[in-house]
Amino acid sequence: MNKEHTPLRIVICTKRDLAGALILNQLLPRLGGDTVMVLLSDKTRPVEQAVPELAEMKFLERDLPMDTLFPLIDRLDDDGAPAELATFDGLAQRFGVPIQVIGDINGPEGEEMLRRFAPDIMLSARFSLIFRRNVFDIPRFGTYNVHPGALPRYAGLFAPFRCMLEGGDAIGCTLHRVDDGIDTGPVVGIGWLPIQAERSLLWHVVNTYGAGLDLFMTVLDGLRQGQGPDLQGQDRSLRVYGSLPGREAFDAFRSKGLRLYDPQEYMDVLRRFMPAESAVQLQAIAGAAAEKVGASCCCAHA
Template sequence: MRITILANRDLASNMAINLLLQQLPEHRYAIFLSAKVGKSENLPEPLKSLAFMEQTLFNQIVYPLIETQQYTTNMGNPPANTSLPLKSFQQILDSGIPISDIQNINSPSSYQTLAAQNPELIISIRFGQILQEAIIRLPKMGVINLHSGKLPDYRGVMATFWAMLNNNENIGTSLHFIDSNKIDAGKIISSTQRRVDYHRSYLHNVLSLYPEGVKTIVAAVNKLNCGEEVKTQNMDLSSGQYFSFPNEVTLSQFAEQGKRLFDYDEIPELVAKYR
């Protein structure tokens, strides 16, 4: 199957793409990356620090480092009993899968670029732009999106943050079709759920969602590839809420509850996944 992946140039997207490629290596892929999610100008300082962890640190420092032979040699053998090492975006590109940045997916030139891939299915994971009808109608099998939150309860941005702020017991993912330009609004294919680890950071909890979340993508792709029906259920948007980026007030509330967006001591654990 010809699959186009739309993702964001961040740590979580990279991990999810790696997991997907490891579990579905038989398909033909093209990957297009957005630079950010949502209108992220004038973010509060805590969110800027989070963006450094999720994007700048890995894109500009860690990934270039792991791409060098010196890093590979000096780090020695990977830890025992772990999954396959993850690859940077550049290493994925070097493996033969095309990766491109995309500024405006709905522009005529971007449409032509995607159409040239002749995708049978588009998979969206943390992609930072809203798809319009021309792109949605492009693949014959449709567009599926993995949302890192429970739908319709937590539509929009940083669903795990809002769930943790509300002291929810569980967080999860929702795999759904995109059939319009409404955000997180299409028919739900499947979902996952796991307990929040309040001893760990928001970032850790977000990343913990993707192993099971990607499995739902794999199951849906396998069904579509075999010509089987992918069962769905309608989403009642009136029973949920749309969330945007937290502001200074909600970020302060989060911190006052003893919760953290990220921990710097998580960095070695994350880097180790790439060796």
């Protein structure tokens, strides 16, 4: 059967941040004909405010784009040529997809919303909330997670950072089925992003997910033809679970000559969201905001 004749009902769960917007910009154009709903997490962990480097990354990934740049873009007149990439509001309009923030996906309201939507499959990619069985069992083909680390070695948080710190050659991006654990479910496959040491952590973070999203699209192609994915259980003896890094880890990262972010790389990403006729003004605003909060200083010590 031709895959175009087999539309699916898909829930995409991602994060309300820069990488989450990039994930949706990669996925939504490839899901034409499917019925899609997008759920966004917007969770901040206390340590992200306590560790300066984590606070800087939060500013670059969330505060500046979500609180300043995206609202400005959304208020612009849309008479000119559209930007290459769309904000969350822009994506909802461009693709006719409902996008909403959710605080508790496992509670009665979240569960009822998902049951009403009746998804065939659900994807988590950078989503900050943990799925419980009452929710991840709802889709008839299951719930899958795109994890930005090679499992089981890089389970947990900040996997690209840990891989770069340990001198890896490439960052793995694992597509696995969600089960009752955290990053423990059976694996569909692992895609790889070669590490470029001259590039920043943030560059690697926003580019790691692509390989996992490609694996998910392959799973969808198989499901449209009546074929489920081959799943391989993880070797739990090789599992290493990581939490958010502290000051010592960031000091070690810098001692290797690695950087948290690069201003030019960062602006190159933001520029793709900016309509051409307003790009100069928006870039000036973004640059001034970054300098005002001191985020640009992290380049000097990162």
